[in-house]
Amino acid sequence: MSPIKAVRGVRDILPAETRRWQRVEAAAHRVFEAYGYREIRVPLFERTELFARGIGDETDIVKKEMYTFDDRSGESLTLRPEATASVLRAYIEHGFHVEPKPVRLYTMGPMFRYERPQAGRYRQFHQANVEALGETHPALDAEVIAMLMDFFGALGLADRLELRVNSIGDAGTRPAYIARLVDYLGPRRAELCGECRARLDRNPLRVLDCKTPGCQPIIEKAPSILDSLSREAARHFDTVRECLEAMGVAHTVDPRLVRGLDYYVRTTFEVLTAELGAQNAVAGGGRYDGLIAQLEGPADPGIGFAIGLERVVLLLGGDERGTGPLAVLIPLGEAALRRLLPAARRARQGGVPVELGYGIRKLPRELERANRLGAAWAVIAGDNELARGLALLRDMRSGEQRAVPLDGLADELIRLRAEGAGPR
Ligand code: ATP
């Protein structure tokens, strides 16, 4: 029998990577909270019906990407493929709509989609999700987008990303555009990829979303949805752009940007990178004014986005310094171990990462281990030092040693750390 491996498309995030994840998560907390968003944590699974209704039966997600199963009582449940439906369910269930508007919420965590795994595309992946609920003012759209770009700015990624915005109009005027689009695409049907031919029948707008190279020349010449906006939708979009400009948020208008979900109206946006091949979308979002009502909630509007965190972490790249201990404490024997154990604990309580040998290896082996761990210091205590109440503090770089009182050892390590010493 061979050892069991992780499920296809599902990966471990190893220690060499977790520091980058922590940086990304910390930036999200800091930036979102500065804009007044509060964290909500929603369950990893929900009734299947929530996603069917909240994402749309005709979307790729619901049609072919969901992890759906019956639990032991025969109820159909689904691992969440996205967070918006769950956040809105919670908003309705807990009566958030009576709070001052807009209600601003964010969440982070794993999502599950049955897709073809490849670099930057997994079956379990992570998103940061933001939703602003109960306000239609276009300045809110612009603020949400500015916040997204501030998140990337906080990670030093802003220059490597492109923000695209569009308006896909209102539910009321979209049918007229779709009719124009079908008039244009119909005669070119034979040139489209198989998936687009199917989309043409079920959900023609999604053709604009196709990534197949062969479809691009056709998509590029398609009529622009911006020419079919209602007066209100056009004014809304103009104001969003003016507000973005007032804040200095660089963006390009992309009339083909329709997004994959059925529920969007008016503002849509996406953040793209040229560095991750076909997986070029790092974040996407839009306004979804009818969705809360569709989930049997109040008629509150909403806007939000999701960031694909794997792709952000990929963009951040290497740089895994500073994961080792500051010092390795090396007791030479049982008696010394008894003295160094409490010293190690005090140093750790003071926030200093230290490692402890257990007095079972010879000194050269312990020093070699300290070296491999990248420690800046080794602390050596044998019977001679113990008898004098001392330990030897050895600089791992230069090999120089000096004696320090055992009683003051933890404080000495805390002081070294405060002076800026770190693992090598
Ligand atoms: P894509 O076009 O890449 O399939 P999407 O439109 O399905 O993206 P959304 O549902 O808008 O994606 O999710 C927002 C972000 O989540 C995406 O921009 C992407 O960065 C990330 N994402 C989506 N699916 C995956 C996945 N299977 N693995 C890793 N990241 C993903």
Ligand code: MG
């Ligand atoms: Mg997708």
